[in-house]
Amino acid sequence: MPVRVAVNGFGTIGKRVADAVAKQPDMQLVGVVKTQPTFGARLAIERGYPLYVGGDGRLDAFRSAGIAVAGTTEDLLGKADIVVDATPDRVGREQVGKYDAAHVRAIFQGGEKPDVAEVSFNSLANFDAATGKQRVRVLSCNTTGIVRAASVLRGKYGVERWDATLIRRAADPTEVHKGPVNAILPTFQFPSHHAPDAQTIFPDLPISTTAVVVPTTLMHLHVNHVRLRRPPASTADVVTAFRETPRFQVFRSADHVEGTPQVLEFARDHGAARGDMMKNVLWEDGIHLSGADLFFFQAIHQESIVVPENIDAIRAMTGLAPNAGASIAVTDLALGLRS
Amino acid sequence: MPVRVAVNGFGTIGKRVADAVAKQPDMQLVGVVKTQPTFGARLAIERGYPLYVGGDGRLDAFRSAGIAVAGTTEDLLGKADIVVDATPDRVGREQVGKYDAAHVRAIFQGGEKPDVAEVSFNSLANFDAATGKQRVRVLSCNTTGIVRAASVLRGKYGVERWDATLIRRAADPTEVHKGPVNAILPTFQFPSHHAPDAQTIFPDLPISTTAVVVPTTLMHLHVNHVRLRRPPASTADVVTAFRETPRFQVFRSADHVEGTPQVLEFARDHGAARGDMMKNVLWEDGIHLSGADLFFFQAIHQESIVVPENIDAIRAMTGLAPNAGASIAVTDLALGLRS
Amino acid sequence: MPVRVAVNGFGTIGKRVADAVAKQPDMQLVGVVKTQPTFGARLAIERGYPLYVGGDGRLDAFRSAGIAVAGTTEDLLGKADIVVDATPDRVGREQVGKYDAAHVRAIFQGGEKPDVAEVSFNSLANFDAATGKQRVRVLSCNTTGIVRAASVLRGKYGVERWDATLIRRAADPTEVHKGPVNAILPTFQFPSHHAPDAQTIFPDLPISTTAVVVPTTLMHLHVNHVRLRRPPASTADVVTAFRETPRFQVFRSADHVEGTPQVLEFARDHGAARGDMMKNVLWEDGIHLSGADLFFFQAIHQESIVVPENIDAIRAMTGLAPNAGASIAVTDLALGLRS
Amino acid sequence: MPVRVAVNGFGTIGKRVADAVAKQPDMQLVGVVKTQPTFGARLAIERGYPLYVGGDGRLDAFRSAGIAVAGTTEDLLGKADIVVDATPDRVGREQVGKYDAAHVRAIFQGGEKPDVAEVSFNSLANFDAATGKQRVRVLSCNTTGIVRAASVLRGKYGVERWDATLIRRAADPTEVHKGPVNAILPTFQFPSHHAPDAQTIFPDLPISTTAVVVPTTLMHLHVNHVRLRRPPASTADVVTAFRETPRFQVFRSADHVEGTPQVLEFARDHGAARGDMMKNVLWEDGIHLSGADLFFFQAIHQESIVVPENIDAIRAMTGLAPNAGASIAVTDLALGLRS
Secondary structure (H helix, E strand, O other), rough: EEEEEEEEOOOHHHHHHHHHHHOOEEEEEEEEEEEOOOOHHHHHHHHHEEEEEOOOHHHHHHHOOOOOOOOOHHHHHHHOOOEEEEOOOOOHHHHHOOOOOOEEEEEOOOOOOHOOOOOOHHHHHHHHHHOOOEEEEEOEEEEEEEHHHHHHHHHHOOOOEEEEEEEEEEOOOOOOOOOOOOOEEEEEOOOOOOHHHHHOEEEOOOOEEEEEEEEOOOOEEEEEEEEEEEOOOHHHHHHHHHHHOOOOOOHHHHHHHOOOHHHHHHHHHHHOOHHHOEEEEEEEEHHHEOEEEEEEEEEEEEOOOHHHHHHHHHHHOOOOOOOOHHHHHHHHHHHHHOH | OEEEEEEEEEHHHHHHHHHHHHHHOEEEEEEEOOOOOOOOHHHHHHOOOOOOOOOOOOOHHHHHHHOOOOHHHHHHHHHOOOOOOOOOOOHHHHHHHHHHHHOOOOEEOOOOOOOHEEEEEOOHHHHHHOOOOOOOEEEEEEHHHHHHHHHHHHHHOOOEEEEEEEEOOOOOOOOOEEOOOOEEEEEEOOOOHHHHHHHHOOOOOOEEEEEEEEEEOOOOOEEEEEEEOOOOOOHHHHHHHHHHHOOOEEEEEEHHOOOOOHHEEEEEOOOOOHHOOOOEEHHHEEEEEEEEEEEEEEEEEOOOOOHHHHHHHHHHHHHHOHHHHHHHHHHHHOOOOOO | OEEEEEEEOOOOHHHHHHHHHHHHHEEEEEEEEOOOHHHHHHHHHHHHEEEEEEEOOOOHHHHOOOOOOEEHHHHHHHHEEEEEOOOOOOHHHHHHHHHHHHOEEEEEEOOHHHHHHOOOHHHHHHOOOOOOOOOEEEOHHHHHHHHHHHHHHHHHHOOEEEEEEEEEEOEEEEEEOEEEOOOOOEOOOOOOOOOHHHHHOOOOOOEEEEEEEEEEEEEEEEEEEEEEOOOOOHHHHHHHHHHHHOOOEEEEEHHHOOOOOHHHHHHHOOHHHHHOOOOOEEEHHEEEEEOOOEEEEEEEEEOOOOOOHHHHHHHHHOOOOHHHHHHHHHHHHHOOOOO | OOOOEEOOOOHHHHHHHHHHHOOOOOOOEEEEOOOOOOOOHHHHOOOOOOOOOOOOOOOHHHHHOOOOOOHHHHHOOOOEEEEEEEEOOOOOHHHHHHHHHHOOOOEEEOOOHHHHEEEEEEEHHHHHHOEEEEHHHEEOOOHHHHHHHHHHHHHOOOOEEEEEEEEEEEEOOOOOOOOOOOOOOOOOOOOHHHHHOOOOOOOOOEEEEEEEEEEEOOEEEEEEEEEEEOOOHHHHHHHHHHHOOOEEEEHHHHHHOOOOOHHHHHHHHOOHHHHOOOOOOHHHEEEEEEEEEEEEEEEEEEOOOHHHHHHHHHHHHHHHOOOOOHHHHHHHHHHEEEE
């Protein structure tokens, strides 16, 4: 019997997680929650997702907009084994009582602080830690990117120290009220919150992160310098290590992928839903080994990268899959991530 | 027997036309032409499109890149009834002799001057004019948008005069070497080339166009003021006229489509291939009637809007469809444009 | 004896007006008001402008930041004949009672509604209307640009109708939290508020305005189509009319001023304070006459264009100058606007 | 007797160097060279700079444009003791023969390869190395920024290793044909050319640089992580070290300088010519010491930062100043850089 999954929130992350759940062979999407009768509400209905209303007394607003709803969040939780919370940052925490009262397991996003959950989660790094848990937190987009890469490098080469400069996109494409338009904005926090967040998974990871915001909407780009404990034989050895790991796309020089737009063009060309790129993106030309010093760029698609991790977290918590490899294989097949 | 279609060029337009041809029930894509063994060449092969090489003596370059090719442009033309020329601007003209020598009909894009063909073409406006022609030119993206709108307004209300300000995107998403980054650039040509181009279809259309370039990659936006000869009863009447015409998407206020990113988000959400929007996009809130004066905005997706017109042109020239309505119905069904 | 001028607010407009007042031979800047002890407060002191504190009980905040202040807004008003209100939009209205109580004349900015004052003002258009008034409102940046141009065209040629598309910059350079980053945003209001605002000066001006926001910080650009009542002899005749009017800069083709950045580069090259361009900017190549139809682009520097009008309004209200020409001549000489 | 200085090229760097030379008490600007009769040529004449024509047979073009010229490059070189070459990248090298033939000393810009000159130069780092030289090369903008910072850190604390990520602006404000508009573009070179270029000054500097291009026009931003040999007592100690060195501007938290636009607004507010910022810009909040690990951001104004170094190089080569301190003091006083 499939696990019954509810998705609370139907914005950038929620709509993608709902679509992803609907594609999994071992899950059933029992419904999604919206608080406003906007375009997203119609989209849920067009997709055939049962629609529930969050917040109090808003059923009328949906009805007067001619949008049929199946009930309230509480009604939905009563039909679910697990809920993926995709509400806005810091709103997730306010939902905890509701989820507990309904005796459903809950997955939170990286916009919540780590203590919202029993454990923070990344599929490649600590799948087993989520086994049987009631509340799990998936890392945010940038931290997911870092921890995926750390999973490759730590095990194989050891990490002595890691400097990452995170060049962050200013806003998602539809966040048209956010800037900056023509500026570079440093983040005056050392390290930025990403390093301690990565350390919720790998407490001993010697990483320092620095963040900067730039005027683009497409993807983040990480500039990494990692001192490895056990130097790889060659750059090619590192390339292979990334390439053989799930959820890494390593472009070749001949691909002429000059930057973030070409990455997303590749996704569009290959028919990815919404043109999403759920893998960490690296370039062969952008990986350079000098002794034990590894330099590499990676691009992170902020809109979609955490989607497969949310799916795996469902399996880890509910025992749907025995281990990370098994879950990742199913997730990635269903989402078209196997290249 | 399906019409056999070749596509010469596999860039922004060519790859979309090839995909669109492959989806039509009455057409067969016999091959596409690339001149360089780049990523696009691999994409063609992944999609199962027979790949041919343009230019002289480049077969070796493809072979040394490990890309299997089926022959040269001439070989492909020998297997085709019609070729869609999607080569870069002004390169199409150089292909005419080749197409004539192979006795294939040819469709050119709007980057070529009108006299490259016997007639310029738009599905809603002059489908029949392409019947039996050897060489037809599809309008460019902005002009296609204008002529579609003119097709609605001319017949129903008459156009006394039309002022259109075309706010053009700076570059396509992957044209990363083009600017401007932080500027507004007026085009010092009155009218801009769009007005005379629209008049290749409607010689008596009293339109003046002015163009400006701005730093965005997503879509063009047209600001229109049309003086109508026969005033509509109401704004709602005009909204209905657009909404009932194929290839128009009219967003409602409740859709919260604030600008060009939300238009493309709608396309992504609805599973459009590559997130494309092949329709003229209007907003109910962006249509305003004041007596005989009609004001309206329309957004034009420069990467894809001409694709359905290319498909219809194939049918018009080869007699595959008896009239515009019949062709548009099939094209739009195959491309998912019927809402 | 010079007129004693206070400036309430020391942001984008206030700091420029204060500097401009300080340069006038017939005015004395008696002080500026800040509400927060930020960088602007230090700047005022560095410039030698007496600094006063707005709002209640904030003197302590300035003192603890080590910034010497001369008193409160009320103290300053007691020393002034006139105050230029440069507080944020809609805050100006809240100051009216304070100004009245202090028996000072007041000038408001275009972010306030017209009824905040007895009359709206533009130097070229209605200087005399401000004579002896207690409260006058200077138009906003875009409307100032329109009304200046209307002053040229109305008198000389007559205006039968006018279509203006206002392509607005997204944010000022330092407004880094405002977007959009990669979008074109239509304004769903017909006409935009600019047309009725221009009609506060010229009630019979048959203008319709439409507005769009684009991702740039430098200047607005207006695309104009004006039907004139009395056709000019030639385009050159119109060029001359603009060129002979104060506060118009008409670039020649040989100047290679491609767009808004080159306009501001010209200002920087010529030593304009802050690189400002306080004139309406036109291009010879961007003015086109076709019968009675005049097309022209004009660029408007939103940060500075209203500064000379604020200075002239002071003279008009206080009788410092007998007429517009006399005031403009002094203002422009002092501000370096005579070319 | 003042040193007679010629400036060959009058673009972004050339016009600024010419202005700076004109402001020095011990130098005489004998003329500038333009190759085209464009706006820059008129600007030179407006500023009273004798104008000479570069290239062959172009005197006629200037005369027919009504621009008076004093002669050719050769004529100018005959009147100069030293020439600052500000021609486009890689054009400078072609001028060497001409300069040698005229027996003038020559200063080249960082766009030329190091071997164009006897030595590469930075005022703080190796002023004495240019003494008496015939050909000296000033570093490029980013490298000048790095070497200035290295001059502070090397001497006082020692540098064990240095990671710098250079987030580069896409284009200068008026380079409207350059992109990208909405992208992050990694530079696939490790290290980027900046590290070896800095090592032309400090051969033993253990620095690695990585570069990325982003869509903005204002300034570059460097993200630095430096491991020091002798740990400073505190972050404040480092702040003081930068603040006490010429050509560093360290903003305080209270200044609310959020990013690159606010830096340039500060320059505009303080009356800097062209709104330029010729100092390295740091933020107190953007300097962080953790043991021996120093993290800091610095912003670099690509249009102007090399100007004072060009001036100092003139003094170093010609013996106008006995040492770096003496030259920097005069340069910075004349340019308004002493705060």
